[in-house]
Amino acid sequence: MAVDEKTVRRIAHLARIKLDDADVEPMMKELNGILNxxxxxxxxxxxxVEPMTSVVAQKMRWREDVVSDGNIQEDVLKNAPEAQFGFxxxxxxxx
Amino acid sequence: MATELTDLTVxxxxxxxxxxxxxxxxLTQAHISAVEAARELNAFIVETPELALEQAxxxxxxxxxxxAGPLAGIPLGIKDLFATKGVQxxxxxxxxxxxxxxxxxxxxxxxxxxxxxxxxxxxxxQFAMGSSNETSAFGNVLNPYRGPNGEHLVPGGSSGxxxxxxAARIVAxxxxxxxxxxxxxxxxxxxxxxxxxxxxxxSRWGVVAFASSLDQAGPMARTIEDCAILLKSMCGFDxxxxxxxxxxxxxxxxxxxxxxxxxxxxxxxxxxVDGMPAEIEKLWQQGMDWLKAAGAEIVxxxxxxxxxxxPTYYIVAPAEASSNLARYDGVRYGxxxxxxxxxxxxxxxxxxxxxxxxxxxxxxxxGTYVLSAGYYDAYYVKAQRLRTLIAQxxxxxxxxxxxxxxxxxxxAAFAFGSKSDDPLAMYLNDVFTVPASLAGLPALSVPAGVxxxxxxxxxxxxxxxxxxxxxxxxxxVIEQAAQFSAKPEKWWVK
Numbered sequence: 305m306a307v308d309e310k311t312v313r314r315i316a317h318l319a320r321i322k323l324d325d326a327d328v329e330p331m332m333k334e335l336n337g338i339l340n341x342x343x344x345x346x347x348x349x350x351x352x353v354e355p356m357t358s359v360v361a362q363k364m365r366w367r368e369d370v371v372s373d374g375n376i377q378e379d380v381l382k383n384a385p386e387a388q389f390g391f392x393x394x395x396x397x398x399x
Numbered sequence: 400m401a402t403e404l405t406d407l408t409v410x411x412x413x414x415x416x417x418x419x420x421x422x423x424x425x426l427t428q429a430h431i432s433a434v435e436a437a438r439e440l441n442a443f444i445v446e447t448p449e450l451a452l453e454q455a456x457x458x459x460x461x462x463x464x465x466x467a468g469p470l471a472g473i474p475l476g477i478k479d480l481f482a483t484k485g486v487q488x489x490x491x492x493x494x495x496x497x498x499x500x501x502x503x504x505x506x507x508x509x510x511x512x513x514x515x516x517x518x519x520x521x522x523x524x525q526f527a528m529g530s531s532n533e534t535s536a537f538g539n540v541l542n543p544y545r546g547p548n549g550e551h552l553v554p555g556g557s558s559g560x561x562x563x564x565x566a567a568r569i570v571a572x573x574x575x576x577x578x579x580x581x582x583x584x585x586x587x588x589x590x591x592x593x594x595x596x597x598x599x600x601x602s603r604w605g606v607v608a609f610a611s612s613l614d615q616a617g618p619m620a621r622t623i624e625d626c627a628i629l630l631k632s633m634c635g636f637d638x639x640x641x642x643x644x645x646x647x648x649x650x651x652x653x654x655x656x657x658x659x660x661x662x663x664x665x666x667x668x669x670x671x672v673d674g675m676p677a678e679i680e681k682l683w684q685q686g687m688d689w690l691k692a693a694g695a696e697i698v699x700x701x702x703x704x705x706x707x708x709x710p711t712y713y714i715v716a717p718a719e720a721s722s723n724l725a726r727y728d729g730v731r732y733g734x735x736x737x738x739x740x741x742x743x744x745x746x747x748x749x750x751x752x753x754x755x756x757x758x759x760x761x762x763x764x765x766g767t768y769v770l771s772a773g774y775y776d777a778y779y780v781k782a783q784r785l786r787t788l789i790a791q792x793x794x795x796x797x798x799x800x801x802x803x804x805x806x807x808x809x810x811a812a813f814a815f816g817s818k819s820d821d822p823l824a825m826y827l828n829d830v831f832t833v834p835a836s837l838a839g840l841p842a843l844s845v846p847a848g849v850x851x852x853x854x855x856x857x858x859x860x861x862x863x864x865x866x867x868x869x870x871x872x873x874x875x876v877i878e879q880a881a882q883f884s885a886k887p888e889k890w891w892v893k
Binding site for chain 1: 497498499500501502597598599612638641642644645704706707710711713714721725728729730731732733734735737741742743744745746747748749751752755760761763764765767768771778780781782783784785786787788790822823837838839864
């Protein structure tokens with residue numbers, strides 16, 4: 305399943321990483337190198353093997369449905385690159 | 400006096416403080432001076448000497464009052480993957496530069512609760528992705544050991560600042576994190592010990608996430624006893640981590656009885672990889688001989704899916720990383736790059752392009768691809784099935800043995816740049832450590848010898864789930880037998 309330049313651009317967009325045109329081909333080669341290498345997994349028959357979902361089997365815990373934290377607006381916004389009026393500020397989304 | 404204090408083990412520091420042979424302030428000051436003198440190693444991203452002295456004063460007061468915690472006054476370094484309240488936390492990335500958490504990670508908080516002193520934040524591979532500490536946005540960390548011609552060597556990774564600082568005797572011990580070998584391989588490269596406990600023993604809360612089903616914190620120190628002391632403080636149930644194990648924490652120090660008579664030591668035949676250096680092979684045999692002499696029994700075992708562990712890991716870990724690192728969007732914290740008149744998506748893409756290093760981008764891209772529509776079953780689900788088979792291999796093996804002995808890494812520390820152009824060559828560093836990570840098992844590295852150039856080599860022990868005690872006990876016996884005495888020359892002290 306070789307990856308072409310178009311796929312690399314699509315993946316970069318899905319991952320929200322801007323790739324310069326000059327970086328597309330090297331990235332394509334690196335991804336293909338790794339993908340060709342992991343291809344060896346297909347030689348193992350895994351029919352009927354359950355995919356692992358947790359390394360140490362345990363039951364998910366329940367907790368009381370109560371508010372146990374909060375009222376820390378200042379802390380939450382403290383590291384925001386841009387905050388206004390108690391909110392995160394982002395470029396205009398709706399015209 | 401100063402150099403002597405920094406040479407002590409954590410256990411000796413604890414005893415000396417208790418006996419009032421020296422104060423926590425004196426001990427901390429000695430380490431602060433050592434850290435300043437060793438800046439050439441680039442082990443620290445942030446030094447916090449004032450905070451450390453404040454903590455040391457509090458430790459002295461607690462010792463005087465008779466209510467000191469088990470780590471009172473012990474000066475530690477914290478890998479810069481743990482969120483530390485009021486102290487910059489970057490995961491060695493540009494995208495988190497300037498991020499100052501308003502909270503403390505559970506593990507570092509546990510150490511502070513027990514009275515530890517923190518000297519600062521230690522460098523690492525960016526987002527813990529790397530095996531040589533060459534991917535940090537804050538520069539390479541140097542191994543205190545140098546090559547035969549005086550050339551600089553990598554300290555291993557991703558916990559390379561931790562391994563370098565502990566080996567250089569500028570911190571008493573350090574925290575590390577291990578996703579595929581990031582505690583054990585750097586420990587082996589620098590002649591120190593490190594243990595990754597069973598997945599779930601240490602809370603992941605407040606640790607910058609890389610691959611959540613694999614990430615596990617653990618201690619790095621100069622002796623197995625010191626690892627046992629620190630591990631006890633670091634472990635414990637935390638309701639804030641949904642995979643934290645609600646189990647009592649054993650007194651790991653008590654496990655170091657020196658008695659391994661009758662224990663069965665498994666030697667997996669699949670770990671005899673092609674091209675393993677003769678010195679590593681010899682050290683492995685030496686490890687078997689030591690344990691046999693101590694009364695343990697050596698049994699050959701088989702872990703048939705071993706060769707598939709690395710490719711499995713390089714699907715699972717990037718997949719989880721691509722999800723975890725989606726949070727760095729330039730909105731809530733960290734750096735933002737917003738070109739003029741940019742849309743929100745332009746801002747995301749520019750921010751992430753500028754903020755992530757190349758290895759991080761490559762892994763996010765791989766992860767995004769293997770999780771994308773049409774490929775999810777072929778790659779990700781396939782890898783999770785392989786992971787089940789790898790875990791079953793271990794379960795079967797533990798019907799025949801109590802603990803598994805292997806080398807930690809396929810080579811000693813290597814030179815900068817020697818593997819950085821070839822991701823696959825770099826990934827091979829973790830060939831012996833990754834299987835235990837995929838199965839969530841406790842595993843440690845103990846320094847056991849040196850190669851022809853005098854560079855440290857480690858042996859690796861993998862235990863049953865939740866059986867850190869046997870792993871530590873056997874590691875301690877190897878440590879006693881090996882009498883590892885190599886110490887880096889302090890060439891950085893001018």
